[in-house]
Amino acid sequence: MNTIAKNKRIRRKIIDYIFTILCYLSLFLGVVALSSIIITLFVKGINAVNFRLFFENLPPLGQVGGLKNAILGSVMITGVAIIASAPIGILIATYLTEFPSKGKLGSIVRFINDILLSAPSIIIGLFVYSVIVTVTGHFSAMAGMVALALIAVPMIVRTSEDVMKVIPNNLREAAVALGVSRWKITVFVIYRAAKSGLITGVILALARIAGETAPLLFTVLNNQFPSSDIFKPMANLPVVMFQYALSPYKNSQELAWAAALIITVTILVLNILTRLVFSRKRKIT
Amino acid sequence: MFKKITKSLAVLLLIVVIAILVSLIIMSWPAIEKFGISFLWESSWNPVTENFGALTAILGTIITSFVAIVIAVPLSFCIAIFLTQIAPKKVSAVFSQVIELMAAVPSIIYGMWGLFIFAPIMAQYVQPFLINTFQNVPVLNFIFGGFPMGIGVFTAGVILAMMIIPLISSVIRDVVNTSPTVLKEASYSTGSTRFEYVFKVLLPYCKNGILGAVILGLGRALGETMAVTFVIGNSHGFFQGLFMPGTTISATIANEFTEALGKINPAALIELGLVLFIITFIVLCISRYLLKKGSNV
16 A cells, blocks of 8 residues: 555656656747757858948849848838827727727727737738729838838737726826816826836837838739838838748848848847836836 | 817828738739639649649648747746746846847848858758667657758757747746736745745646647747748648748748749739748637636636
8 A cells, every 4th residue: 555655645646757858848948949940040141231231222033232222121111100109099098098088989990900810910911902903003111101100000009008008096086176177187197107118118119110011012023122212112121031032042031031130139128228228217206 | 170180190000900911912813713622722832833722831831830839938938937036136136137138139140140151050960869869769860860951840940949948938038027926925924935836836827828829829830931031941742741841821921922924923922922821810810818807718
């Protein structure tokens, strides 16, 4: 009897031991695979980074050149998209938190926002193609901006709502008691209290759309030549990555890796900065 | 006034989502009209004869996502358990940050890594090994059949798994973190091991939340475009084994849309997009339901 109990105890211990090892192993596997991506990116990308990259425009496939116009194009497209979507997203979130409606509109909007958030980005691309590219008759940077804004808005709505929801009601009540009007309460009390959270949300949305490729494929397309006309196709880093990485030329693949490095470093820096700057501030308030 | 502005923007969001659905239906109307409902189970995809069916793309989407889930879920679960139950607080905080940062890396980077680094490794080591191992086993020798080319359905599934591991493990971690400490104290005080606590107490308790996390990951995998497009090989042949090239809905659209000519071809591609939109919508509803139910416990 005693030995059976003892055997059982040993078996339980062994199973537990194996499970613990599996947990360590999974983390190890995950970290190895993920760090392999980052290491590859830096090794291949840094090899391709040179002086030319920032001062020359896109070459035709297979030839040497730089990424100047693609970088400028990406900055412009994502910049306009985020500047347009930040106020829209924050205002929609304001509606959801500050003006809780008696009807069902609030929960419907929340649900719709979730749909937009989970919609594959390529669907957004198809939609913008259908309503803008087919109507105007050609690909344009503007269509890309709209597509990216449509991806950023639901993200900003979600994060802003989460931040404004947890602001204590005392603040609102105190302001109302002083006779402040609703919009002043929102702008001068709520937004100010939620500032760091709102900015974090916008920056994370910016980081997300900076690397989006699928919605740009049929909206902005690509353009070898420098252009600042938003009604024409414009060079941009994600589409350069897609087209040049899949080309058989070594020069072009190197350019694609350089573009990948630039974008990923930008995104990681944005993410790390928001963590360092804003997580500390939030603890104080 | 201020309220009206915010309200009208909220309504605008509603209109946009309806507009997406309506415009996709209008743009794909020529294909819907021509092929009807049989579009969903026809497998031919021929731009020359203008005969289109979605079955291969739908199946490819489901199979790659299935492979991704099979690989990603156990790994993510173990990672989440490591972060919440095993690692000391500081170690856990560091790895949590790293995993969250990986979720921010754009999917096209995963795709490029898959094509240039991972596919050659698959072709040289993993695929020959699996093909040889299952050579004489019925059924499995079909599933793990094909040539060791590196790219293909299986590789796409693995890349997708890597993409969704950060997402699933961080959601499971959050779900597990909300479970009451009493559960843990009670089960350890009755002498159970960590394995027994995790699988007999924690898992049943967090069941819905974890399932919600898994389905959230599934939704991401189903709609992913760039990571898959690079490594799947874009072939419309019917499923011939995991190591053969295939295609998914999003990869088909990304590869063929700008080159589609005539009226029927673009319409068929947009109808594919419509199917994908509906699939991800259903998946979203399920995950919302489960996560909500999980948080109510």
